[in-house]
Structure formats: C-alpha cells, structure tokens
Amino acid sequence: MTFLHFLGLTFGVFVTLGTLSFLYKDNPFYKIAEHLVVGVSAGYFVIILWHNGLVPKLFQKLADGDWYYGFMNASHWEYIIPAILGVMMFTRFSKDYSWLSRWPMALYIGISAGLAIPLEMSTKVNKQLHAMMVEIDWVNFTGHDGFNLLDITSGLSQVLIMIGTMSAIIYFFFSKEHTGAFGGIAKLGIWVLMIGFGASFGFTVMARISLFINRLQDTFAWGNTAFDATNQNYNAGFPIVFWCFVAFVVGYIIYEIVSHLRRPASAS
C-alpha cells in the first residue's frame, strides 16, 4: 500500500461519505460524487467498447485492407456492412434522416425476437411444466426420514408445489371472472404468490444491508491502513491524511448543527 494508493483510498472514503450525506439532505458533496461518477463511468465504457469491442471485432478484421479502397480489399470486407449499419444508428439525432436508424434496429429486434421464441418457450414454459409433472413419491409422502413435513423432496411437497403453481397460474388468468370454484382456486393462488413475495422481501432486506456493510468494511479498512506500521511503505503521511480528513468531516458536521440551531424556528 503506497502513499498514492492510500490517497486513493482516502478519496474513496470521501466520496462514500459524500454520497451517504444525501440521507441527511442534498448537498454539494453528494452532487460532486454523483456527477463525477456519471462522467467517469461513461469514459470507462468508451474505453471498454473501443479496446474490447471496436478494435478486435472491426478494426482488426479490416486491418489488411486499404482506406482508399474503403477497405473493400480486406480479407473480411463483409464487416464493412455492420459498420455502416452501426454508423446509421447515429442518424437518430438528425430530424431528416432519423428513419435510417430503424434499419439496424430492425435487424437487431428481428434477430432477438426470433432467438427468444424457441429458447424462452423451452426454458420458461416447457421445462418448468415438465419439472412439475413428476411421479408423486407416495412411499415417502410425508418425508424420507419418517414423519417430516419440512422434507422438500417428499411426495407432499411435490403435491403442494403442483397445487401452488397451478393455482397461481390460474390467478393470472384474467379473461374469466374470479368467481365460484375458479375464484377459490385463484384466491389460493394469490396466497401462494404472497408467500413468494414475502420470501423475496426477506432476501431483499439482507441484500440491501449487505450493500451498506461493504461501505463500512472499506471505511474501517481505510482507518486501519492509516495506522498499519507493518506496511513496508508506511510513513508519517498516512495518519496526517487520516486526521485531516476526520477533522474536515467533524468540522462539517459541527457547521451543519450550528446552522440548524441558528435557523429561525419557522424556517426549520
């Protein structure tokens, strides 16, 4: 960990706290972080598209051609066609020629739609319904190890999955009114769906907290690095930068508290 890398870590913590300050209120530090990341992300993507996309997929294919022949003498001259189609996408910005951008878009949409039909039907419909049509394990109907209702491979679980799936699918059929027996099954379906959504929510809570935990880990790691004397590149600058930054943050918090207290009661 060199001093420059430690400065980079410090900047990382600065933008972390700047972004988190949005929880209190919108402020210049948050705006700085937000606008900076938009520009840097766009620039990053330009480089990735160039080095990983255009160069190997287009320029290298046409490299053995000559520009004054329009690369028609290249061994892979056919790549000029997708290049022209790609450039036609930029006509979207023109009022008179934006209709040209529909051609490459039509190509992409047609190919994607054609690919989607057999594969999505197979994956999301056929294989899912096939997985439900299994022979019920009547021998181990209540569990493989004696009476165990929480056994997910028991016959009872298979029956519950089938009933749950069919009732939830019936719930989504809105062409018929949900009344009578049909309505009863649809009601069971919505109950099953609610359990599914509840499970999703439970996982979502963990997911969201994880995102904050990572920021905590990085901030603590930065603090530990500032005083890690075992680091071969350690110097007095590390703790100086650390304490300057802490002083800046504490100073800003005090400034906000004082501003808040000085504000007239009607304005708060």
Place this chain on the structure above:
Amino acid sequence: METFEKLMKLDRRWVYLLLIIVCVWAYASDFTVPILVEPEVAVIYNRIDSLPEGSVVLVAIDYDPNNLAELHPMTYAIVEHCWRKKVKTIFTSLSQNGPGMADQAIRDITDSLSRDHEYNGIEFKGREIVNGVDYCFLGYKPYYAIVILGMGQAFKLPFPTDYYGTPLDSVPMMKDIINYGQVDLVVDISGGNITDAWIAYGQSRFGFPLALGLTGVMTAQYYPFLGSGQVIGIMGGLLGAAQYEELADNPGRAKDGMRVQLPAHIVIIIFIIMGNVGYFANRRRLKKEGGAV
C-alpha cells in the same frame, strides 16, 4: 396512544441514524456468527471440489460495482477455490462495468495465491498464476444473449482476442477449448437480467452444468430453475457467499459482514413490529371513537 402517533411520525433520519449506529457497533465488535450451510450452496462447492486438476470452469462476472458487496466475495471464494485446485478458469464479463471488477479480482487473487495457505487442514503452496495458462480473461462484448449464443459455437466468435488484446488462438490454454463442450462448469455471478440469458440461451441450448451466484434481491426468483434441474446450485446474497467461504475454509468479507447482518435484521424486525403495533393501536382507537380506519 399519542406516543404511538408521535413514533409513527418520526423523522426518517432518526431511523437512518439508529441503523448506522447499530451497524457500526456490530462491525466494531468482535464476535462471529456461526454459518449454517444450505444444500444449494454445498452442491456448488462439492462440484468444484470434485473437479480434477486441469478441468475448466467458466466464471461469468456479470455484475457492476452496485452489486459488489454481495457478489465480489463469491467471485473471490470461487476463483480462489478453483485456482488452488489447479482448475483453469475462463472469465467473461457481460455487464458494462464487469471487466473492471474481474480485472481487480484477478489481480487480488493472483497476489493472494502467491503465498502459502492452509484450507480445511490441507496445506497449499503459494504459486504464480499465469495469464493464458491458468486463466483466460475474455473481456466484454455488448448484447449478452448474442454473446452467450456465440460462445456456444466457438469462444473466438464473439471474442477473437482476450481482454488484453492477445488473439485467442495464441492463448495456450484456449488451444483445446473451442466452446462450452470443453467446459466442466459454468458459474454465472450476476446482479441483473444476464442470469436469465445464461439459463435460456446458454444452459437450455447447450446443456452445460450451470451454477448461479446472485444478489439477495434475485435469489428467490431462481428457485424454479433449481427445482427443474436447469441450475445445479444457487449462492444467494452475502449469506450464500459466507456459506461458500465457510465450506472453503477461506474467511473473507462475506463471513466478516454476517456479524452486521444479524443485529441489522433484528433492528428491522423491531421496526416492522413497532410499526404494526402502532398501526393496530391507532386502528383500535379510531374504531372506539367511531372514526374511519
């Protein structure tokens, strides 16, 4: 009753502050949470652990920094497991900022594996991980569904060169690896729709074994694919990553972070209970007063 009403109208910033205090306290405290391993994660670990030396695993790092909290630890755990078993890896990155994540992970893990370690009582000697021999990083291409289909024909169709510009024909480990047919396992670590494409366009068409590493938000949605056998295992969120680290005896950020998950979850459960107690108390009061609920 007025207390409940005041509590219900509490400024949300106090809620944020309480959560921050609980999380910081939990992280600063020194305690560990025992990790119970779920079968969905154990299947993935056992599959990789049973692979002989020289096998090939394709690790698709299809996430952005938004999801790095949950997915980066999975990447580290799986790739380190593969490399210490001398299983070769092919990396792809079908998300916009994925190449940077993959590049960082590769640098960190090659550095880590240069030192001796002990995992599950077995000593592993530090070794140099060589690009082109132990791994090949293919990089990024747009339109992930098309790329997944293209790789099924030949890896060099969508990726004529690797991320560093080396033609794939010149990469030593890719000489005998044409497409998914030579790959023993595909692990997709993803935070978005790319997983759907791997299942529909990859596994469905080419039939390779597919394991998933997902964010917590997505995990529940992919259980049908686990149930139908289209996917062999799922690592769900930070807990999934922690379970893999537990199995691999390679504690990392995921296990470290679980001690914050526990008190944070307890706080949120308390919030939900308080909110509902206040709601029912308020409803009862309004019913008594004969008002609308």
Place this chain on the structure above:
Amino acid sequence: MRRQLPFALVFIFGLFMIFQFFVPHEKSEAAYEFLLDWIIVIGIFALALGIWSLFKVSVEKIKLGKEGAQYSYLTLVGLYLMVAFGFTQQTGEGWGLYFLWLVLCSACIVGLMRLRAATNSGEKRMWGMVSIGLLIAAVLVAIFDDAWAFFLYTPEGLENSMFRAFFDYVMMPILATMFSLLAFYIASAAYRAFRARNVLASLLLLAALLVMSRFNPFIPGAEYVAKASNWLMNVPNLAAQRAIVVGIGLGIVATALKVILGIERGYMGKG
C-alpha cells in the same frame, strides 16, 4: 419504404432465427454465426449513442447556464480523464509531464465550455484564445514528452495504473455507496409502510419474517426456523415463482411473435 423495409427485415430475420433453431445444417449454422457477429458490431455503435447523448446534455446544460451547470464540468472532465487514461500508458519508469498534459487538456475542455456559454463577442474571443493556447500547449507536451505514449490500437491503456485507480477509488466506491442508500430506505419503509392490513399482507410479512430469521442462531428453535425457511423457499416460494416464470415465458413468446408479425410496432418510434 421508411417503415415497410424495417418491418420486412424484422419478419425475415425473425423467421430465419426460429427456422435456424430447428435446422442445424452447416449453411444455416454459418449464416447464424454471421448474423451473431454482425449484431455485436452494430451493438457497439448503438451503445456509443448513450455516451454521445450524455456529452450533448452536459454541454447544453453548461451553454444554457442551467441550475447545477457547474457540476456538468465535473462530468465532462471525468469523461475526458477516463478516456485519456484508457488511450495512454507509461513507456518508461516515470510519468514525465503526463499529469501536466492532463491538466492542460482538462483546462482546455473547461475553456471550450466557457466559450460555448459565452454571450458576448469579447468573452468569446477571450475564451477562444485561452482554449487554443491550452490546446497548443497540450499538443506540444504530448509530442515532446517521451515518458508516456498513446495506444489507440492496442489495449495498454486498460492496464494504465491511473485508469485502474479511477475505477477502484472513484467508480467503485460511489456506485456501491449510491446503492447502499437503499439499506436505509428499506429500514424506513419497514417502519412506515409494512402493515399487516389484511390476510394477504399478513401472509407476506410472516413469510418475510421467517426468511429474515433463518440465519439467526440465537433465537429459540433456530434449527427448525432454518429448516422451515428452507422448506418455504423450496416449496411455496418455488411454486409462486414458477407460476411467474411460466407467465413471463408466455408473455415473451407472445410479444416476440407480435413483433415479428408487425403487430407490435412501438420500437419504430414516430414518423
């Protein structure tokens, strides 16, 4: 012609891809690989559209002096810096005048934006001269400094330490933190909005509480809670999600068919 040709393209290529799935003949496979390759090249240009849009919006914001226009300078400088890092790399031990070159180019960009935003001819002349001066200085530094070089055709820029540093210390922390705000929003939502108003909401909350408690080893009956949660995920949750997946699959197939047959035309836009 302007609309008929695109519809014809969608129909022809859509049908071909469906046909190709069932006909793995050599010629069909060759055409299929051809098309996959072409689409990736077209996709690269399509994605560049978004970046051009961002550039245009930022420049417009500065030109019109809208609120928050000063932050657009940051966006443009950030964009420029990453592109510069990605196309340059050290050729020796040190960086030479690289950082001076970066500062000159960044200042030139700011000057050009001020030129665009200038309202009177005097201001325009001043900013024009400043921008040209900075540009000439930057070009001279680039020509005469040997410590670094441009690499447009080879990806040395991807291993530029500044490129990696900006990814590791700017992009990663900010993007990760932006999404970490959601942790607080979910806590606030849990407190204010998650009410067991009826049977359905109660069912949802109970399932959520069970799943949230599954990794807590300190509650009574923790082992059974974990097993019950595992059963909930693999039986009722699986059933619910399977129904949703089937519905999504049928929806995708129906929409794709409508697109191929020209019934769904939203993607064409107006005109």
